[in-house]
Amino acid sequence: xxxxxxxxxxIMEKIVVxxxxxxxxxxxxxxxxxxxxxxxxxGCNLRCIFCWSKTKLMGSFYSPSQIYNAxxxxxxxxGYNQIRISGNxxxxxxxxxxxxxxxxxxxxxFNFILETNGILIGNDKNYAKDLSKFNxxxxxxxxxxxxxxEFSLLTGALPEQFHLQLQALRNLLxxxxxxxxxxxxxxxxxxxxxxxYRKILxxxxxxxxxxxxxxxxxxxxxxxxxxxxxxxxSYDPNNIPRDLI
Numbered sequence: 721x722x723x724x725x726x727x728x729x730x731i732m733e734k735i736v737v738x739x740x741x742x743x744x745x746x747x748x749x750x751x752x753x754x755x756x757x758x759x760x761x762x763g764c765n766l767r768c769i770f771c772w773s774k775t776k777l778m779g780s781f782y783s784p785s786q787i788y789n790a791x792x793x794x795x796x797x798x799g800y801n802q803i804r805i806s807g808n809x810x811x812x813x814x815x816x817x818x819x820x821x822x823x824x825x826x827x828x829x830f831n832f833i834l835e836t837n838g839i840l841i842g843n844d845k846n847y848a849k850d851l852s853k854f855n856x857x858x859x860x861x862x863x864x865x866x867x868x869x870e871f872s873l874l875t876g877a878l879p880e881q882f883h884l885q886l887q888a889l890r891n892l893l894x895x896x897x898x899x900x901x902x903x904x905x906x907x908x909x910x911x912x913x914x915x916x917y918r919k920i921l922x923x924x925x926x927x928x929x930x931x932x933x934x935x936x937x938x939x940x941x942x943x944x945x946x947x948x949x950x951x952x953x954s955y956d957p958n959n960i961p962r963d964l965i
Contacts, residue, residue, distance in 0.1 A: 722872050722876060722877055722878045722879065723767075723876055723877055723878070724877070724878055724881075725765045725766055725839050725875070725877040725878065725881050725884075726765070726839065726840075726843055726881070728765045728766075728877075729765040729809075729812055729839065729840060732763040732764065732765055732809075732812055733763070733812050733813060735763060736761070736762045736763030736779075736812065736813065737763075737812065737813035737816060738781055740783060740784060740815055740816050740819055741781040741782060741783050741816065742761060742762075742781065742782065742787075742812075742813045742816045743761065743762035743763065743779040743780065743781055743782075744759050744760060744761050744762060744779050744780065744782050744787060744807075745760050745761075745762055745778050745779035745780075745807070746759075746760050746779075746807075747759045747760070747787070747790040747791060747794055748760070748794070749794055749797075749798045749800070753802055753804075753833060754802075755798065755799070755800045755802070756795075756800055756802040756803060756804055756833065757791045757792075757794035757795035757798065757800050757802070757803045757804070757830075758791075758803070758804050758805070758806050758807075759787050759790065759791055759803075759804075759805045759806075759807075760805075760806055760807030760808070761779075761805050761806070761807050761808050761809070761810055761812075762778065762779040762807070762808055763808050763809065763812050764808040764809040764812070764837075765809055765812065765837070765839055765840070765877075766809070766837055766839070766864065766875040766876070766877055767875060767876040767877075768864060768874055768875050768876075769873075769874055769875075769876075769943050769944060769946075769947045769949060770874065770904070770906070770934045770940055770943065770944065770951075771940075771943070784816055784819035784820045784822075784823060785819075785823060787805075787820060788820050788823040788824065788827075791803040791830075792827070792829065792830070795829075795830055796829075800830075801829075801830055801831060802830060802831050802832075802833060803824070803830045803831075803832055803833075804832060804833040804834070804835060805817070805820070805834070805835070806835045809836065809837060809839075809840075810834060810835065810836060811834075811836050811839075811840040811841060811847065812840070814840075814847065814850070817834075818850060820832075821851075821854045821856075821857060822854075824854070824856050824857075825854050825855065825856060828856075830856065831856050831857075831858065832854075832856050832857050832858070833858050833859075833860055834851070834857055834858070834859045834860065835860045835862060836859060836860070836861060836862065836888070837861070837862050837863075837864060837885060838861040838862070838863070838884060838885040838886075838887075838888030838889070839881065839884045839885065839888070841859075841861075841888040841891055841892065842883070842884030842885060842886070842887035842888035842890075842891060843884055843887075845891045845894070845895075847891070848888070848891035848892045848894065848895045848897055849895050851892070851895070851897050852895035852896055852897050857897065857898065858898040858899065858900075859888075859892055859897055859898065859899040859900075860899070860900060860901075860902055860930070861885060861888050861889055861892075861899060861900070861901050861902065862901075862902045862904070862932065863885045863886070863901050863902065863903045863904065863916070864882075864885070864904050865882070865903075865904055865907065865908065866903065866905070866908045866912040866913060866915060866916035867882065867912060867915070867916070868880060868882045868883075870907060870908065870912065871885075873907075873949070874904065874907065885901075886919060886920070886923065889901055889920070889923050889924070889927070890923055893923070893924055899927075900927060900928045900929070900930060901920055901927060901929055901930065902929075902930035902931075902932045903916055903920075903929060903930070903931060903932060904932045904933070904934075905931050905932065905933060905953070906932075906933045906934040906951035906952060906953050906954050907949065907951055907952060908952070909952070917929065933951075933953055933954055933955055934951045934954040934955070935954070935955050935956075935957045935960060936954050936955065936956055936957065937957055
């Protein structure tokens, strides 16, 4: 039975957010985006069958300044000019996220990439309005599948909530927030891919569309087998094309 991703958002927030503190399980460097410092947060409002993160609730609570300072130290040590929050859904715990963005803005050292499934931003236009106050934020909306059916199959959420991801793009663009969509295409046929491209380019023909594919980590393979689903196109984590990094 599909679940309501908005209701799950509230449930998860009670678990992984305490006041302005949020749970994280690590801070790391990485090769993505040409090099970026990453804080992996806990708690998501989707249950993607291909998700690489198994530590959804493990971790400790940190304040915005603690996480920003950890990201800053990691980035400076490695020579990065970009930082991000990833691992699960960063938009859960809005006040925590906005305070981190304030610290980034004041310091002026890094650009911040907000990786999100877009559910909460699509449901609340004011979230996009709040993000528009910051100049160093770029939002990557990770769209799960190409249609209602595929979205529900891959995430477990209500099929009709697929549209919230597309609405997130509209809301962000309405408030002038830098953004782009990244579409999970590993499970889609050509007709479905063409249709989602059409829908996104109808929102804004200038949007740069990133294609996203499953990386077959051992626990991802296990999860796909459990659900009896095989990707049409996937990659070995040790042999990822450079244009996907």
